[in-house]
Amino acid sequence: MRLSAFKSHRGMAFPLAPVTLFTGASGSGKSSALQAYEALALLGAGARLTRAFPDPLGCVPDGTAPDAQGRRGFRIGCTADGPYGPVRLDVAVQAEPQLRIVGERLTDGEGRTLLTTALRDPGRRTVHAEWHTAGAARVTRAPLPDDRLGTALLPLRVAGKTEGQRHVLAAAEQLVVALRSVFPCDPQPQHMRAPVAPGDGRLRRGCANLAEVLHRTRTGCPRRHARLALAARAGCAGPVVELDAERLPDGTVRAVLGAATRRTPLERLGEGELRYLALALVLLTGPGVLAVDQAAEVPGVMQTLTVLADGFDRGLDGRQARALTALAAGICAEGHLRLVGTVGETGAGAARGHEGVSVVHLRP
Template identity: 75%
Template sequence: MTVLSRATAPGSPAEHRAPTVTELRLSAYKSHRGAVFPLGPVTLFSGASGSGKSSVLHMYEALARLGGGAALGAVFPDAAGCVPERAGPDRQGRRGFRIGCTVDGPVGPVRLDLAVQAEPELRIVGERLTCDGQTLLTTALVDPGRSTVQAAWHTAGTVPVTRAPLPDDRLGTALLPLRVAGTTAGQLRVLAAAEQVVVALRSVFACDPQPSRMREPVAMGDARLRRGCDNLAEVLRRTHTQCTKRHARLAAMARSGCAGPVEALTVEELADGKVRALLGRGGALRATPLGRLGDGELRYLALALVLLTGPGVLAMDTVAEVPSAMQALTVLADGFDRSLDGTQTRELAALAAAICADGHIRLVGTVADGAYTRGADGVTVVDLGP
């Protein structure tokens, strides 16, 4: 692994203090062993097919779903495929994988590490939450015949540690607010660390624009952008009427990355109650429906729209109990440069760097070719090799 360029280092004073994932650890996961990846405001993983760059994003999204309370089986339907190649079973026939992350925020860097058994039965067999070298939560599989793990969390009261069973198919850190009373300084510390991790993990939007589903007019009323961006036209109608400054910036991006003259990015309401998006060409030229654009142009516009909006416009489960000012959205974009030409990739990377500089949005993506983003100010490119 080679870091080609580096933005502001995670944990630096200039970085926003909203909870953010600043490091991913793939200790034993698919093709990765002992891999540690620091994350900046914009981090792009580069490499050829099979280099493991998509695995990094898949692991990040898996942690995000676990942080949101999803069951282990729903997050890892093919858990055996996550076990590193050539990893043999132990004497009990067990095989698994190990992943983790670090979340920086108001309480400082908090580490979360998971050991997951994939075979013969899927379960979390070990979880550790630490902050400043102090262990705040540990879980361990004590009785394989039960669907629970033995958990112990820091109390620092008359009883230094509290022990209780937790389900083996859920992230224990996400369950702590339901189990910890918060009556001692130690318990409050545990709750603060757990909340920091959960807020960061839940503040994720995985985006994979599908041009084939973005070409037709869409029904009005669903104005939250979905993962595949198939309702792009309706979201553009919303930004056109409610977010004029951001919409103008998106139109400027269209001028930079779409073929031919572009004067405006508009929407048209059709007689059947649907809406379609148009590129205004200006003068005597007719407007071009977005459905006539190439795959690269559609992906380019969709990713630009994601970066220029936020949780209120994206179809994601927001952390409603935490003020938006205390959250930092992370966009996951596997195939950030898929179908894009060099100019589009450079323009999109520059937009990401500018948007992410204020700390409210972060981007983690993959690119097949890091040449167009290498050296870009504010962008970290991690080369995973062939």
């Protein structure tokens, strides 16, 4: 991930390990790094700029002065490696006077430009696009909308008749698939305590429907649920024997921890215990249980899901942070899940010694 000019970041590039944890003082840009990743994921899925950047002026680097036309903006990008080698994407976004993509470049591992866009006429809501053809005409030129990522639109615009076109399609699809499968997770304990009505059984971003999802995994994913119950023993107080979910007379579902002599409803747990359970559930269940848009054109065994966890160690004590980091390292080592999160001193210390875990120290 590259943050060429985004909020407090200038000229920064961050290689992503199976588990990447950003740490640093307040104001060092930990959360903004995750925000940039989520924005790229949304653009890769075809979302409009207004959804990817709800506060575009807040993304402009501090101290950036407008040019003679009153324009200011920011630049981000990424490189996705895969069967077609490293594919690089760079995007320049104008935040004012109008939110729009003013430049985009897609290049392959040999440095060949596969797609480039540029704003030619500020009065039109389009950009001039050129993509590699390698046929009788070396490039194809056409207008593209200025509020969407051109790379995500290429599968709809490129016929794939020439070798060059097929190369462009393969590179674009590799990058889009790498970006699309992202699950931002920010458990909110204050919303996780009350019993919930049954729904589709897919865990939402704030994990308010934790009890409902535990009921689903209890009956439909017994092996994963058993691993979750084992993880609960490492992160919850007392001798946890079982993690269960029960239906109440009014039809709602309540989650409980089972011990040798008592059952404790989850609403009685501390905030750290609830966040620990929610994050452990995310790590152990995967796309089928999480509310995430999967790339349907890619076989499940080949998909990789990225979990974004801002405040991965928030509310956790040292024991919980170590147990959760060890769980993340083990799960992500299998290759189907990647975790990108932010942590404080507790989480940074808990990450020491875990293979596949990279801690990125940011400075204000």
